[in-house]
Amino acid sequence: PTSKPDISREKSAELYEKAKAYFPGGVNSPVRAFKSVYGTPLFIQKGDGCRIWDADGNGFIDFCCSWGPLILGHNHPHVREKVTETMQNGMSFGAPTALENELAELILKHNKYIQKLRFVSSGTEAVMSAIRLARGYTKRDKILKFEGCYHGHVDSLLVKAGSGLVTFGETSSAGVPKSFADETIVVPLNDREALKLAFEEFKDQIAAVIIEPVPANNGLLLQEKEFLKYLREICTVNKALLIFDEVISGFRLGFEGASGFYQIKPDIITYGKIIGGGLPVGAYGSSAEIMSNISPEGSVYQAGTLSGNPVAMSAGIAQLSELAKPGFYEELNAKAAAFANAIQQYATEKGFKLKVFHVGSIFWFAFTDQESIRRADEIDASSMEKFKLFHRELLNRGIYIGPSGYEVGFVSSVHTKDDLEKAKLAIFESLDFVFKN
Numbered sequence: 329p330t331s332k333p334d335i336s337r338e339k340s341a342e343l344y345e346k347a348k349a350y351f352p353g354g355v356n357s358p359v360r361a362f363k364s365v366y367g368t369p370l371f372i373q374k375g376d377g378c379r380i381w382d383a384d385g386n387g388f389i390d391f392c393c394s395w396g397p398l399i400l401g402h403n404h405p406h407v408r409e410k411v412t413e414t415m416q417n418g419m420s421f422g423a424p425t426a427l428e429n430e431l432a433e434l435i436l437k438h439n440k441y442i443q444k445l446r447f448v449s450s451g452t453e454a455v456m457s458a459i460r461l462a463r464g465y466t467k468r469d470k471i472l473k474f475e476g477c478y479h480g481h482v483d484s485l486l487v488k489a490g491s492g493l494v495t496f497g498e499t500s501s502a503g504v505p506k507s508f509a510d511e512t513i514v515v516p517l518n519d520r521e522a523l524k525l526a527f528e529e530f531k532d533q534i535a536a537v538i539i540e541p542v543p544a545n546n547g548l549l550l551q552e553k554e555f556l557k558y559l560r561e562i563c564t565v566n567k568a569l570l571i572f573d574e575v576i577s578g579f580r581l582g583f584e585g586a587s588g589f590y591q592i593k594p595d596i597i598t599y600g601k602i603i604g605g606g607l608p609v610g611a612y613g614s615s616a617e618i619m620s621n622i623s624p625e626g627s628v629y630q631a632g633t634l635s636g637n638p639v640a641m642s643a644g645i646a647q648l649s650e651l652a653k654p655g656f657y658e659e660l661n662a663k664a665a666a667f668a669n670a671i672q673q674y675a676t677e678k679g680f681k682l683k684v685f686h687v688g689s690i691f692w693f694a695f696t697d698q699e700s701i702r703r704a705d706e707i708d709a710s711s712m713e714k715f716k717l718f719h720r721e722l723l724n725r726g727i728y729i730g731p732s733g734y735e736v737g738f739v740s741s742v743h744t745k746d747d748l749e750k751a752k753l754a755i756f757e758s759l760d761f762v763f764k765n
């Protein structure tokens with residue numbers, strides 16, 4: 329039962345039926361298929377500001393924001409204008425353009441953690457290239473990742489922990505050779521002991537440790553700063569490179585991302601999402617010395633037909649120019665914190681088993697009473713049943729969040745006070761239903 333009539337999904341259902349004939353599972357990225365929530369996936373027709381509309385004309389306040397890129401909301405006039413202006417002169421040349429310099433300058437001028445970067449076309453590509461760079465630079469093969477971090481669909485990172493504290497990864501996707509997974513070590517998050525053991529067991533073999541400094545793909549598993557500092561130290565001592573995967577946290581927590589937030593300098597940083605203003609852009613950056621190993625300067629090969637594409641660069645320039653303005657993040661983060669805290673307060677007063685974990689403008693609804701969740705295995709999988717109900721109630725009240733209880737939500741700069749008030753009321757009502765149900 330629902331506490332409100334279900335929204336119409338007639339047109340979406342029709343489109344989904346067609347899509348199933350064209351694409352595996354009817355989608356071009358798995359989570360879009362609504363497998364862990366109720367009903368047909370919504371086909372989106374339009375977005376403006378913090379709102380989106382689906383094919384049936386239902387309108388929503390959007391907290392998915394294209395999974396993070398749209399920190400200025402949908403269809404921001406400055407981004408649209410810059411992209412349109414660039415498109416008047418053609419879409420792609422496969423040759424250098426001044427726009428690449430412009431976006432790089434904007435990034436590097438405001439970011440003390442990297443000196444040079446390379447643009448690619450997705451987060452996955454950024455991570456894949458960063459791993460190759462780390463291996464080429466250190467002349468070592470093994471990489472270490474954490475259970476509960478997602479880094480895109482890179483073969484050697486589609487691995488999960490086996491049994492034991494420090495394990496070789498087991499592939500988490502068909503099609504990944506076991507020999508690839510054997511080069512990946514997997515340890516739990518926020519666990520110094522496991523990290524220490526891994527470096528002892530694989531002495532002088534680990535090229536790089538990769539982590540989402542703010543793990544946000546399997547719930548929001550906020551790490552203790554002390555743990556991240558320890559991670560930095562143990563990498564330095566063992567001459568392994570530390571890669572911060574900032575595809576979500578980059579330009580989200582602040583212009584300098586999680587590196588700036590924790591004031592920890594990784595050796596390589598990967599970016600995606602926000603850096604492209606909603607167009608396909610990723611990047612990886614490091615010191616000038618490490619980046620000199622990339623082709624054509626060095627011997628680590630990496631290339632891309634559409635890398636640095638002028639239209640995509642333009643979206644990035646327009647978006648990042650807004651983010652670089654003084655006070656941008658203070659205002660956004662304060663607004664998001666007040667939103668998350670108000671929901672937490674409501675849930676606490678009502679005695680609901682809900683924690684709203686949040687940092688910057690990222691939030692996560694966890695149906696739990698645990699004070700903190702820092703590791704993947706601390707999430708209670710059975711709590712996802714509650715999320716399923718919650719998600720449907722939210723959609724029926726005009727609130728769109730990612731269709732999985734393991735996904736985080738995002739507040740954008742164009743969610744006004746009024747929008748957030750409306751959203752809060754809808755969230756309160758939905759929680760009332762979920763907990764009485």
Ligand code: PMP
Nearest residue numbers: 450451452478479480575576600
């Ligand atoms: N790294 C992280 C931390 C991510 O969140 C994602 C995407 N959610 C990726 C890498 C992969 O990025 P993309 O989907 O653009 O390939």
